[in-house]
């Protein structure tokens with residue numbers, strides 16, 4: 312007997328990858344339900360190589376009997392419907408920013424803090440971090456375990472798929488417009504994205520950070536360690552899929568390059584590709600569709616005491632969103648839910664003891 316799983320936002324960039332990931336990893340689901348807005352009701356979406364699912368409207372959908380729902384319909388929609396699903400007994404794994412900093416909602420990266428899932432019963436919701444935070448903390452965790460990290464300086468190079476389906480279309484259309492000399496239309500981005508880079512993701516905050524930069528700092532602290540200082544500069548680049556990050560880390564004590572490389576190499580979910588030669592590093596175009604976080608260009612940062620620099624690349628739609636959500640669902644099923652989608656008895660005792 313398997314689980315009943317709903318994918319909310321199934322017609323979107325992340326939802327599409329969630330459906331593929333569930334199928335590829337052979338998630339033990341008896342039934343998968345695709346949900347999106349009223350606009351998409353009746354449309355069909357692919358599930359795996361051979362199956363298609365009819366899309367239902369979220370607004371009128373009754374979650375009773377759904378064990379797990381993977382949400383990515385945007386923060387405002389999750390704000391309304393994730394608690395509604397949780398109230399019906401569904402465990403929600405939410406990809407939006409809505410619940411990430413809620414102290415009663417665990418913010419989980421499967422390889423980094425899987426133990427935090429145990430807190431899910433407070434609200435019935437588990438949050439996935441922002442895609443740029445996700446790949447950063449996977450790369451930082453084995454280093455932090457080796458020598459406490461004091462400070463991180465990160466500049467991101469984020470693909471347009473991080474802003475969804477319509478943003479990918481905008482890059483495509485603007486690129487074509489440049490070639491055929493048509494006027495450039497801007498809808499998703501505030502400046503031209505084709506043949507350009509934009510140091511502005513999400514809204515501006517009072518202190519001058521953008522909200523994306525703020526998210527990277529606060530989410531890293533919630534997941535990894537409240538004492539780590541993070542300063543981010545988040546930049547949108549004309550790449551369709553895959554985020555890259557130039558990361559400078561300051562440790563509390565010296566870490567040799569070779570130690571860092573070994574710690575990263577043996578950490579689950581990380582692949583180190585670091586040859587100091589032509590092609591000896593990873594770029595986004597090479598890793599679209601893959602689930603690992605790739606680390607290259609590991610080297611000493613001699614400008615601070617105990618500094619290290621590295622280049623971190625991952626597919627924002629896969630490990631940055633869908634893969635991590637499905638990994639959390641797998642952990643839930645392995646440890647916290649029984650085959651009928653109910654909280655496993657032994658775990659219920661553990662959870663009570665923890666909370």
Ligand SMILES: NC(=O)c1ccc[n+]([C@@H]2O[C@H](COP(=O)([O-])OP(=O)(O)OC[C@H]3O[C@@H](n4cnc5c(N)ncnc54)[C@H](OP(=O)(O)O)[C@@H]3O)[C@@H](O)[C@H]2O)c1
Pocket residue numbers: 319320321322323324325326346347348349350351369370383384385386388406407408440441442472473474475476477627628631632
């Ligand atoms: N893209 C990434 O790399 C990434 C990574 C991590 C987290 N996220 C987060 O995931 C969420 C979705 O991102 P995305 O890139 O997949 O966006 P997207 O491509 O624009 O897709 C949005 C999805 O939400 C659905 N939706 C919109 N309004 C809805 C409503 N009122 N009721 C039900 N469904 C509704 C859309 O359905 P229709 O087709 O019917 O409009 C579509 O399926 C965002 O909150 C984003 O911040 C994205």
